[in-house]
Structures are given as C-alpha cells and as structure tokens.
Amino acid sequence: MRAGRAVASFDSATGMLRALSRFLHDKDVPLLGQAPAALEAPISALAGGAARLPRALKERAYALSGWAEAVPARRVPEIRSEELAGWVSGHYPRRPSPVAFVGSSNGALVHLAAALGVPWLPQTLLLPVRRHGVSPDDPRGDLAVTRPAGEALLAANPDLVLHHMHDANQDRLMIAGMTYFRVKWRRLAAAYRRFLEETLPRGATLVVVDCGLRRPVTRVGPRYLFQHGALGGATPEEYEHGGPRVAAYLRRYGSDRRAWDYPPADGESPEAEWGFEPELLGDLTDLARRNGWRLARLRFEEPEDLSPVVADLYRSWYARRGLPGDRLLVECFLLLEPWWTLRSGSVPYWMVFNAEQSRRRALSYLDGVEAFDEIRLMLFSHGVESVGLASVADWRELLGRARKVGVFTGVDTGTYPRDFAGLIRARRELARIRTTYPMPLPLEWPVAEEFLAKREEIDWHPGE
Numbered sequence: 022m023r024a025g026r027a028v029a030s031f032d033s034a035t036g037m038l039r040a041l042s043r044f045l046h047d048k049d050v051p052l053l054g055q056a057p058a059a060l061e062a063p064i065s066a067l068a069g070g071a072a073r074l075p076r077a078l079k080e081r082a083y084a085l086s087g088w089a090e091a092v093p094a095r096r097v098p099e100i101r102s103e104e105l106a107g108w109v110s111g112h113y114p115r116r117p118s119p120v121a122f123v124g125s126s127n128g129a130l131v132h133l134a135a136a137l138g139v140p141w142l143p144q145t146l147l148l149p150v151r152r153h154g155v156s157p158d159d160p161r162g163d164l165a166v167t168r169p170a171g172e173a174l175l176a177a178n179p180d181l182v183l184h185h186m187h188d189a190n191q192d193r194l195m196i197a198g199m200t201y202f203r204v205k206w207r208r209l210a211a212a213y214r215r216f217l218e219e220t221l222p223r224g225a226t227l228v229v230v231d232c233g234l235r236r237p238v239t240r241v242g243p244r245y246l247f248q249h250g251a252l253g254g255a256t257p258e259e260y261e262h263g264g265p266r267v268a269a270y271l272r273r274y275g276s277d278r279r280a281w282d283y284p285p286a287d288g289e290s291p292e293a294e295w296g297f298e299p300e301l302l303g304d305l306t307d308l309a310r311r312n313g314w315r316l317a318r319l320r321f322e323e324p325e326d327l328s329p330v331v332a333d334l335y336r337s338w339y340a341r342r343g344l345p346g347d348r349l350l351v352e353c354f355l356l357l358e359p360w361w362t363l364r365s366g367s368v369p370y371w372m373v374f375n376a377e378q379s380r381r382r383a384l385s386y387l388d389g390v391e392a393f394d395e396i397r398l399m400l401f402s403h404g405v406e407s408v409g410l411a412s413v414a415d416w417r418e419l420l421g422r423a424r425k426v427g428v429f430t431g432v433d434t435g436t437y438p439r440d441f442a443g444l445i446r447a448r449r450e451l452a453r454i455r456t457t458y459p460m461p462l463p464l465e466w467p468v469a470e471e472f473l474a475k476r477e478e479i480d481w482h483p484g485e
Contacts (some may be wrong), residue, residue, distance in 0.1 A: 022092065022096050022097075022099035022100050022101075023104075024100075024101075024104040024105045024107065024108035025108055026092070027092050027100050027105070027148050028105065028108065028146050028147065028148060029087075029090055029091075029146075029147040029148070029149045030090055031087060031090065031195075031355070032146070032147035032355070033126050033128075033147075033294060033354060033355050034126045034143040034145055034146055034147065034294075035146070035147070035355070036354075036355025036356075036357060037126055037127075037128060037130075037131045037141075037143070037355065037357060038109060038112055038141075038143060039112070040131055040355075040357040040358065040359055041131045041134055041135060041140070041141055041359065042112035042113050042140075043360070044135045044359040044360050045113060045114055045135075045138065045139075045140065046114060047360075047460075048360065049358065049360040049361055049448060049452070050357065050358055050359075050360065050448055051445075051448055051449075052444075052445055052448075076439065079404075079439055079441070080194055080404055080439070082441075083194050083195075083404045083439070083441055084194045084195060084197050084198060085198075087149065087194070087195040087198075087199060088151060088195075088197075088198040088199055090149055091149035091150055091151040091198070091199040092148060092149065092150050092151065093150075093151050094150055094151060094152060094167065094169075094170040097148075097150055097170040097171075097173055097174050097202075098170075098173040098174065098176070098177050099177075100148065100174060100177070100178070101177065101178065102178040102180050102181050102204070102206065102210060103210055103211060103212060105146060105204075105210075106206070106210030106211070106212035106213050107210075107212040109142060109143065109146075109212075109213075110142065110212050110213060110215075110216035113140045113216070113220075115216075115219055115220060116220065117220060117221075117222055118138070118139040118140065118220050118221060118225065119137075119139070119225055119226065119466045120137060120139050120221075120225060120226040120227075120228060120466050121139055121140050121141070121142070121217060121220065121221055121225070121226075121227055121228070122134055122139070122140070122141040122142070122228045122230050122319075123141070123142045123144065123213070123217075123227065123228070123229060123230065123301075123305060124142075124143075124144050124228075124229050124230030124231055124232075124297050124301075125143075125144065125145070125230045125231060125232035125295055125296065125297045125324075126143050126144075126145055126294065126295060127230060127232065127295070127324055127327055127371075128324075128328075128352055128354075128355075128357055128371030128372075128373075129325075129327040129328045129330070129331040129332075129369070129370075129371045130230055130319075130327060130331075131357055131359060131371075132331050132335070132357075132359055132362065132369040132371070133327075133331050133334070133469065135359035135360075135362075135363070136334070136335065136338065136363075136463065136464040136469070137463050137464050137466055137469060138463035138464075139463075139466075140216075140220070141230070142213050142216070142217075144205050144206050144297060144298060144301060145184075145203055145204065145205045145293070145294065146203070146204055147201060147202070147203050147294075148174075148202040148203075148204060149195075149199045149200070149201060149202070150167060150170055150199060150200050150201075150202055151198060151199050152166050152167050152198070152199060152200050153198065154166070156276075157189050157192075157193045157196045157197055158189050158271065158276050158278050158281055159282070160187045160189060160247075160249070160281055160282065160283045160284070161282055161283070161284055163187050163196070163200050164185065164187070164239075164241070164247050164284060166200075167185070167200045167202075168185075168241065168245075170202075171183050171185055171202060171241070171245055172242065172245065174202065174204070175242070175244050175245060178204075180206060180207060180208040180210065181204045181205065181206060181207065181244065182204065182205045182207050182244045182245075182246070182298055182300075183202055183203075183204055183244060183245050183246065184202075184203040184204070184205065184238075184246050184248050184290070184291075184293035185200065185201070185202055185203075185241070185245065185246065185247045185248065186201040186203055186247075186248040186251060186293040186294070187200070187201070187247070187248070187249070187250070187283075188201070188250050188251040188253070189250070189260075189281050190250060190251075190253065190254060190255045190260070190267075190270070190405075190407045190408050190409075191251060191253045191254065191255075191374065191376075191403055191405060191407045192251070192403070192405075193274065193404075193405045193407070194403070194404045194405060201293075203293040203294060205291070205298040205301075206298070206301055207244075207298055207300040207301055208300075208301070208304055209301060209304035209305060209308060214308060217308065217312075218308075218312060221312065221314055223312065223313035223314070224313060224314070224315075225314050225315070226314060226315045226316075226317050226466065226470075226484070227305065227308070227309050227314045227315070227316050227317070228317045228318070228319050229297070229301075229302065229305060229316065229317070229318045229319065230297065230319050231297040231299075231318055231319065231320040231321075232291075232292070232295045232296055232297050232320075232321060232322075232323075232324055233291075233296070233297070233320060233321065233322045234252065234291070234292040234295050234296045234322065234323060234324065235289045235290060235291060235292060235296060236248050236249065236250070236251075236252075236257065236289060236290065236291075236292040236293065236296070237249045237257055237260075237261065237286035237288075237289055238286060238287075238288060238289060238290045239283070239284045239285065239286055239287055240287055240288060246290050246293075247284060248290070248292070248293045249261060249283045249286055250283075251292075251293070251294060252292060252294070252295060252324070252373060252374070253373070253374045253376045253378075253407070253409060254374075254376035254377060254378070254407050254408045254409015254410055255267065255407070255408040255409055259408065260281060260283065261283060261286065262280065263279060263280025263281065264280075266408045266409070267279070267280055267281070267408060268280070270406075270407065270408050273406060295324045295373075309484075315483070315484045315485060316484045316485075317470075317481070317482060317483050317484040318480075318481075318482040318484065319473065319479060319480075319481060319482075320479065320480040320481075320482065321478065321479045321480065324373050325371070325372065325373055325379065325382050326478045326479060327478070327479060328370050328371045328372070328382075328386070329370070329386045329389075329390075329478060330472075330473065330476045330478055330479055331369065331371075332349075332368050332369060332370045332386065332390075333390070333472075333476075334469065334472050334473075335362075335368045335369060336368050336390075337472070338464055338468075339366060339368070342461060344366045344458060345366065345394075346366070346368060347393055347394040347395065348365060348366060348367040348368060348393065348394065348395040348396075348397070349367065349368050349370060349393040349395065349396045349397070349423075350362055350365075350367040350368065350369050350370070350397050350399070350430075350451075351370050351371075351372065351383060351396065351397065351398045351399065351419070352369060352370070352371045352372065352399050353371075353372045353374065353375055353379075353398075353399050353400050353401040354372070354373065354374050354375070354401040355401065356399045356400075356401050356431075356443075356444070356447055357371070358399075358447070358448055358451055360460075361448065361451040361452060361454075363458075363460060363461065364457045364458065364460060365451065365454045365456075365457055365458070366456070366457070366458045367397070368393070370383060370386060374401065374403075375400050375401055375402075375403070375410060375411060375438065376407075376409040376410060376411060377409050377410070377411045377415065378409065379411070380411040380415055380416065380419060383419055384418075384419055384422070387419070387422045392422065392423075392424050393422070393423055393424065394423065394424045394425045394426070395423055395425060395426045395427070396419070396420055396422060396423040396426070396427045396428075397428055397429075397430040397451070398416060398419065398420055398427075398428070398429050398430060398432070399430050399431055399432070399443075399447045400416065400429070400431075400432050400437060400438075400440075400443065401443075401444075402432075402436075402437055402438045402439060402440040402441055402443050402444070403438060404438060404439050404441070405438065406438065407438075410438060413434045413437055416429070430447050430450050430451060431443045431444075431445075431446035431447025431448070431449070431450050431451075432446075432447075433446075470483065
C-alpha cells in the first residue's frame, strides 16, 4: 500500500503539508495542491455543474469522492509508518534551515513556517478506511466493524498510536462509507530523523508544536483510542449525552435516533486531529542533543490560540517592510494559501472550521486590533447543516468589520455549506487581487522567536 494512496487528501494535515511544501518550492496551491493550475478552470466548471444537482445527489457525490480515497479494510495491514514518514518528508526541498517544526497540525503554524521559509513535519495523519453497513449515527457499530483493521494496523506499526475518530456531526457525509483512523507517531520515524539531520545545521532550533487539546475517549487497547466526536460546533457533552441541538439535527437528517450512542468514555487523550502525543518528546530530545540543536517548545491549549499571534506577527513584519498591513485573509480548515497571502500583503488569520465558536474567536480578534480596510473570508464546505454551523448571515457580520471591502472569497453563498467548488475557486479569486508585492526574503528566526516569547496566548519554552 503506497503511502500517498493511504493518506487522505481531504484532511487538515495533508492540506497544510501541501500548502507549505508548495510554498517552499515557490508555488501557490491550485486545486488544494493536487493538480496543476491548468486544470483548475475545467474542474471548477465541472464542480460548478455538480453544485446545481439536487441536494441528495450532491451529497452522494461528495460522499463518493471521499470513499474513493479510502483504503479497503483488507489492505490496512500493508500500511507502514516509515513509508508514511518518507512520503511526508519527500514533499520538501532539501536545503539548510535555521529552524524546523515537528508536531501538531495548525494553519497558523503553516503561515509562521512560510514566513520563515522552513519546514514542518506533522505528527498526525488521517488514514480513511472503507466500511459498509454502518449508519453515521451508530458509533458503536463503527467501532465493532472496523476494530479488527485498527488492531492489524497497530500490530504492523508499533511506533503509532491509533485515534479512531467518529464525528457524527461534521463528518456525516464522509463517514457514511468510511471510518477515520488518525495515527500519531509516538517514536520518531527514521525518515523524519534523516530529513532533520540533512537540513538542520548545528546550532539550529527544533521546535515542538504542542497543542494541548484533549477529548473524551474509550480506550480499546494500549495504543488504540476511540474518540467521541471532534472539535467544532457540538460540545463534548452533546456528543456524549445529546441535547436539543443534537435531536433537531438528527430529525433534520431523517434519523430515528435523538442522541448518539457512543461507547462509555473511560478517560481523555490528546485530541485526534489537533492534539500532541507527548511520548514523541523523548526521541526529539535525544536527536536534538546528538546534533547540537536547541529543542524549543511552542505550546497552546486550543488550535486557534496561535492564530492571533501569527496574524499580529505578519502585521508587524509588514510594517517594518513599509507595507500597509490593512488586508486580512480569514482562512478555514485546509483552505490555506501562504503564497498568495504574502504576494497580496495579506494578514493571515486561520480558523479551525466553519462553526460558530470559530466565528466568535475571529470577531474577538477583530475587536482587539486596529480595523482592516479589506477582509476576505474563505469557508470550507463540508456538506452538512451541522450542530453549531455559522450561517452566511453570521459570516456577513464578520465581513462588515472591514472599513472598505469585506467579501467572501471562493464562496457561493447560495449553495454553502454544499459549495464543493469553493475548494477550487478560492485560490483563483485571490490571484485576481490587483495590488501585489514582491515575495519577501524569509523573516529572521530571532525576530520571530522574540515575538513569540512576548505573547500571553501561548507558552514559549526556548530550550537551551
């Protein structure tokens, strides 16, 4: 099983890896980095035509596109973690870097790494696995059917922890025919070690990206965790016990249930998609010591804690370069464009998802900073009117904070959140911004580190 075939293309870690690696190759991100820009127009036209299909057919097409990427359960034992690590590190150019990042996935971190011109190696990847005959509203059934595949994956890969995630709210369409196996390295893969040793000179800094987000889980085995839901619109309590919003959601989708029946939670663990597995720290510490690197730690509790920090860092960097810094680009989930962010002189603010809690945090950021003349908003469409989804009218309020221009970017408001062509359209609209600037030289690492050390939203541990 080739690593590139096993890893999901529609996941946050993959999207962020592609966005950053393409930036380091001096490229933008057409079609989420999966195809050349020449194919963007015909694929966009095809996706736009699909957007006019009846709702049921449109949702079915979206689900099938994900299912086509998923790994057949019988082939899961063929997946090897070392090949996954080689696939990740193979995205990047081999050249000396003053710093490198390893750990949690984070869109703001991608923009920090892009500003510095340096790589990030994700600790977590999503391996989608096909399965049949289980309703999205049946978490117990999902675990029962796919547990043998999970156990086989772990038997073949002792360096991985499996976070088997079931989000019956936001992932409803995708999990109709697949399950989500998120894997985290607890030991440093040899391919990661080789890459770091080839690119970090003595005296460089290795930064551990440590998101402390945790989530209720059922412990299936020593390295096998079944996670109840995901970060987004519904709360952990709603996943566990239901409530009025969950009941209304299930009625909306014709389910005969009024709450989800997850197996009893018996503890918490690092969150499957965003959290950091601390067992990896031992290998990173040893590697840094052997190679004469500083091992620093960038820690934050919630993924979006880093977003205002990086946004303000960009704004201060632009000010030093004599640029206005009056454009804000609000990005969502895997919709990231570091190349056009810098070419357009935009300040990047990243949101985890399209839910109300992300909207509130973005508004809170705007409340505390000098107003922007222009605000552009990219929204990820997941195809579901999920619990906690922020509406188009809600997002218009955010755009109304712009002093001059507040616009959706790549979003068809008439079809959102089933605007699947928006995954293609956003980059094309960013490329039409008239006023652009030369691509700058990388931001100096000491400048960025000094900025990070002063921020209260994060814990910066500089190491030795």
